[in-house]
Amino acid sequence: MSSDTLNALIAHRGIGTDFIDAWGNPAKISQRNQEKLLKTLGYPIDDELALSVQLDEEAIGEWQSPLNPVYVFRSGDAFSLLVRCSIGDAAENHSLNVVTESSLKHNLRFSPVDGELLASEEIDGLEWHQYLLSFPLELDLGYHNASLFRLSDGKRKKIASTKIIVAPKRCYIPKSIEQGEKYWGFSVQLYCLRSQRNWGVGDFTDLSFLAENAANFGADFIGLNPIHQLYPANPDACSPYGPSSRRWINYIYIDVEKLECFDSKAVQSWLNANNVEETLRDLREKDWVDYEGVSKVKLDALKQIFKVYQSEYLSKNTKQHKAFTEFVEQGGESLHGLAIFEAIQFHLKEEGKEYWGWPVFPEQYKSCDSPAVKRFAKRYADEVTFFKYLQFQAQRQFDQASKAAVDAGMKVGLYRDLAVGVSDGSAEIWSNKELYCTDVSVGAPPDILGPLGQKWGLPPMDPQQLVQQAYQPIIDLFASNMKSSGALRIDHAMALLRLWWVHNEDDASEGVYVNYPVDDLLAILALESQRNQSLVIGEDLGTVPEAIRDKLKENGVYSYRVFFFEQAKDGGFYSPSHYPEQSMATLTTHDMPTLIGYWHCDDLNLGRELGVYPDDTVLQTLFDARHDYKQAILDTLHGHHSISDHISRDVNHVGMTQALNFGMQKHMATGSSALLSLQLEDWLEMDKPVNIPGTFNEYPNWKRKLTRNLEEIFSRGDLKQLGADLTERRKRASHS
Incomplete structure (x- = not known):
């Protein structure tokens, strides 16, 4: 193949040739990786004649199509x-x-x-x-x-x-924020919440309680982890960033006791006969979420409730039946496919067969529209309906929690987090295989967070197929995740512009950037944002071209600024007063240590124990850098009078105390960002992280609970005072 043909094909498929890395240096994408990706996309580049025929057929098909599949305009x-x-x-x-x-x-x-x-x-x-x-x-x-x-x-x-x-021209921005008001709120992992009444995992009633009490403390939003549906048949596949479907909600967050029919004689008899209350006490007392235990008792109880619900409501002409039918009709093929997929998984599990995802399904079930799948759905119609019922109830309870936040006076309310993709065995891919490239994974080139690069095990959407499907999958994703949400955080917002594609058998550094129709995607994002009155936050960390930051800003998307990454070339930390107003600021994230963990280098010590670092030399370099960063942080805090003079100016004599912890949070509250997100873990002075990037079984990621029940948190005078201090500083920042 001639170089001209190769270059034209690379450009035609939106494959990148070079980029600026996270350190500001020019980086070149290897031709080998470009050619390998073209093969994966179905181009026989080693056979010039076959390639010529294929390219001619594609060109003819395009010319003979009178219209494009979709046209996107701005107002x-x-x-x-x-x-x-x-x-x-x-x-x-x-x-x-x-x-x-x-x-x-x-x-x-x-x-x-x-x-x-x-x-x-x-x-x-x-x-x-x-x-x-x-x-x-x-x-x-x-x-x-x-x-x-x-x-x-x-x-x-x-x-x-x-x-x-x-x-519209841009995404929705609340008038109060446009007028300069500045708010703070919590970022929480919903499953981490403890309470005296939940079933061993945080649920939507806990979320309502949190929102109402946080509002009384002065908070104006609650930011959630992705609450996408995972795998009911495989509960330990618990990463919220590796879901089965991003359009639907994780049933595990349903408060079982709030459902109609929970108080029925049949359900109560079942609960008593199975000593469920004793099981729940054990699950609540555990410091790590026992997903297997929680899933078993919740699903068993939900099945009992569904039997009564079906008899009482779905078999009769009731309001509940009408509402459920409308929900199912609106969910369409996406909901139907998810429900069948989950029913198949459970059947395979009961039969002792592999069931983790569609790649291991029996051949007759590997295609969502096969005759065998249709027969299965008909034969097990009640089970399929049960999984639709779970989505119906999950959405209702989320809507109620969102209403509770707004009714409590929160200016933004709940905001959801949209994961960058779905895992390779997911229902979302099973239901639309043409859209996904399953031989590759989304990831990131080497950057500050991942010096060796990252590979996330999430097959990307093919941008050409996305256009052929008239962007409907993206429309559905944005619409469903913005429903009843005051804001939407888009994880790895660079996905709107480009994604780092890595072959499944290659190292993360051997990837290729593939471009997406960014202007069209931003237009759809703006439309759904305005329709749902949902502010948009784009997580723009890592390898980010400045051009996309400007484009996101023009489209009304809020930037994401993490204190520990906001450093000048001399190592000093920028004052939060210099952050963009159109941004959400935070101290730490779910992929970082807590404040105590950072200050005491618990993350580095834990990484050494788990074998995360290649050798002691690299680790020592990280320890030395951490020491310097901590000194620079102290210099910044003292320079802005954010902490008391009782705290030493010499990092060698300073541990992470409550005074330093709260001082850092109040320091951020004086900043110019419209939104300030703080982690509940840091209010509780916790040390263990919720996730350690680069680990799988080495650490129980996504399972660590909070150290206190919600009821205790909001009875503490010191935390109430912290909330008042943050609120007062945010008001001052609003008028500065």
Whole structure:
């Protein structure tokens, strides 16, 4: 293959050639990795003739498609479409019929030749043209459908259809924030919450309690870990960032006792007969979430409740039946596929077969639309309905928790976190395999957080397929995650621009950047943000081009600023007063140690025990750097009078005390970021991290609970005072 052909193909598929790394240095993507990815995408680059045939077929297919699958506009843009046709049809009359979301109909008559000729191509002796047609039509914001008809010899023939998306200029921003108000809130891992009443894992009733009490302390939002559906049949696959479906909610957060029929005689008899209360006491007392134990007792109880619910409500003409039916209809194929997938997993598990994901399903079940899967869904209809019921109840309880936060006076309320992808065995991939490239994984090139690079085991979406599917999977993701949410945090927001693709058998550093249609994706994000009145926060850490930061800002997306990463070249830490106003600031994240852990180097010592670091030399370098960073932090805190003079200015004499801990939090509260997120772990002065990047079984990631029950936290005078201090500083920052 000639270099010109290779370069053209690389550009056509949006494959990167170079980038600026996390340290600001130019980096080159190897041609070997580019070619390997092209093979994975189905291009026979070692066979020039076969490749030529394939490229010709793709080009012909594109030229012979009268319309693109989707057109995306911003409010105020001129309504112009690319139209392709043969030269013989260019002068024929055509009709574009547009049906808006509100069912308004527009009929636009034209001849392609009246437009601007952009390009021509000869195919099998016939000339094809591409025209740009402009129409005097203003469409409302939303998703509209259009059909193209050719009118010839008195006949009307439909030749194409497309989706038209009209989006606002930027994402939603609450008026109070636009006017300069600055808020603080908590970032929590929902499963970590302890209470006197939950079933061994934080649930939506705990979340309501947290929101109401945090609001009384002055907090204006609660930020959650991704609450996406994981794997009910495999509870220990518990990473919220490796879900089975990002569109649906993890059933484990349902408060079983709040469901209709929980108090029924049948359910109560079952609970008593199985000594469930004793089991729950044991689960509550554990310091680490016992996902196996919690899942077993919750699912068993939910099945008992569902039997009664089905009899009392779903078999009759009731309000509950109507609401459930509407929910199922709105969930469509996505919900139906998830429910079947989960039912299949449980059946395989009961039969003693492999069940972790669709790649190990029996051959007849590997395709979601196979005859065997349809027969399974019909035969086990009640089980499939049960898994839909779990989603119905999970969404209802989340909606109620969100309402509780707003009713308590929170200005933002709950915000959700959208994971960057789904795991390779997921229901989401099983239901739409054409969209995903399963031979590769999303990751990150070497950066500060991961010096060797990262590979997350999450197959990426194929950007070309995403366009072919008219962006519907992305629309559904944004819409479902913004529902009843005051804000949405997008993990690894660079996914809107590009993703680091790494072959499953390669090291993380041997990846390739693949570009995505960033302007279209941001437009859809803005549309869903405005529709759901949901502010958007983009996690823009790591290897981030400045151009995308500017683009995110223009689109109303809030940046994500972590104190420990905000350092000048001389090692000093920037004052939070210099952070962008359009940002959310934080001290630490779920992938970092707590404040105590950081200060006492617990993360480095734990990493040494777990074999995370390649050798002692690297580890010693990290210890030395940490010592210097801590001194620089002390210098910053004292320089801004954020901590008392009773705390030494010499890091060799300073441990992480409550005074230093609270001082750091109050220091951040004086900053210019519109939002300040603080971890509940640091309020409780906890030392153990919730997650250690780069580990799997070496550490119980995503299981560590809080050290105190929620009821205790909000009865403490010192924490109430901290809340008051933070609120007062945020108000001062609002008016500075």
